[in-house]
Amino acid sequence: MTSGRVVLVGGGPGDEDLLTVGAVKALAQADVVLFDRLAPHRRLAELAPHARLIDVGKTPGHHPIPQDEIEKLLIQHAHAGSFVVRLKGGDPFVFGRGGEEVLACRRAGVEVTVIPGVSSAVAVPAAAGIAVTHREVSRMFTVVSGHAPLNETELAGLAGLASTIVVLMGVSNLPQITQGLMRHGLPASTPIAVIERGYTIEQRSLFSSLDRILYDAATAGVTSPAVLVIGEVVAFANREDPNSAFVLDAAASLAPLE
Template sequence: MPNPSLDIGLNVTGRRVLIIGGSRPARRVIARYCAAGAVLYLAADTYEVPNPLVRAVAWPHSPSAWRDLVSAVDLVVAVDLPAHDDPLLVAACAEKAVWLTREAAAPVSRPGHVTLVGGGPGDGDLLTVAALTALRGADIVYYDRLGPHDRLDEWARGAELVNVGKHPGHHAVPQAEIEQLLVTSARAGLTVVRLKGGDPFVFGRGGEEMAACRAAGVPVTVISGVTSAIAVPALAGIPVTHREVSRMFTVLSGHVPLSEEELAHLVGLGGTIVVLMGVGTLPHLTSGLARHGMRTDMPIAIIERGFSEQQRTTVADIETVVKVAGEVGARSPAVLVIGEVVRLAQRDDAAAVEVLANAATLSGQR
């Protein structure tokens, strides 16, 4: 049964709300009603009361005790109620005209579980249904700056939110410590979500976190996310593949300069090259590609801050892009796209058709 205080707009600020059930099964409900400003009472068993704002009350053991208890509050939320007490609570609420609603209990099994969630390139609308489901069931969420997090209070109501954000050259929480936090939280019986930008397995160190959980015997699930390697170019009007122009694309990290062998292989492969985290190594990349035979007029796009209000696309070519990037002050986070498909970024539909036809002809001559 849905929670009326959340689903139909009931204002519980300052209202006396009685939650029935163990503190651990009711922990998410308690957190939500606390956040909504309710005055909370918890009728629980031997579990410890988990929040200093919650007042513990004795568990009723007779019809009259149930009536006395519910008559003192405005709303009763049943979370974890023994079957033999259920009719007593229903009868008491009916007699005293107190609204009764029911909420699902949170899991209490041990050990807990970790879900690595791909949050996409930053736009909350690109979260998958599976990602939202995982967030709604979380007890604790570890997130960083590249994943969507502005609406976490809405998506993961009642969960503890922990920022383990990383910035270029600075890790607020070292990777090894993040992995230990995931394991420790799961072993404490919590349902853990690690919210990451893009896809967890595309330069997201998700593989390391999965390995750490498995090594500790902690169950782990991976939910794929929309990767910026495809989504950000698409938003800028650049398809990473196109029939007769580019039948493949290569995604690489520009965090560390490529070797001469890697540069030569890239040129030899052809197709579209997508570089994540590549602004800092752009001079090395472009000079190396030209040195190994890439045309100096090959177009390249720098797409900064994808899916934000400050998104900007700068188009140049291999020969001029370093100078242009310096002039416009290009900075991370950015996605680089190298290939004939980039020419579509600045064309209308009619011109794009002509560009693609010409590119296809050139491709066939090489």
């Protein structure tokens, strides 16, 4: 049996310009590419000209190819002698299930390596003009998966950190997250930003406060995928961004999003 190999590649938050040099090289050499919905795939046929392209993307609540089937495909193609690229959005090891895929390959005796990617946890806030750390404002940030509701211990811990909170995949649980943080002592006036589809041509940002965000998000029609940023650093974002609506000031009215 010819021995192939697998490379897990972080594709960044969606913009091809954020692919690393290593990612581009791996795609150019690939025989097979299994790619996710949020990975940069618009020009994938050009970036991986010799590869068979397999869409294994998931949407919220809809997983047409289960995770164990994805792992079986990686192993199957590698055992057939192929150089397999598993292209993921963001970084493979930041809520990307990359660790599970590495373990599956190792158990099957398949050589596997990882090329890190630009994580949406820092890149998407940056696209909206938000630095997740800021001198004398926030000296740490915490990245949280919002895919499932947070429990009371988690909410209390986050509320007590006095730092920036970045939530990935958190739109569906926005009410539970924001209400829980306030219940555990985070001030209602705490700034929050919701950045939809960061680093794509459809990016837009909504800036509000914990006590207003549910109304503002409903008014603006916020949808996934989006990154939530909670903390005082949000107040330092670029207010001149034409794709942003600011409602941080109590007297301000919600500006329409373009």
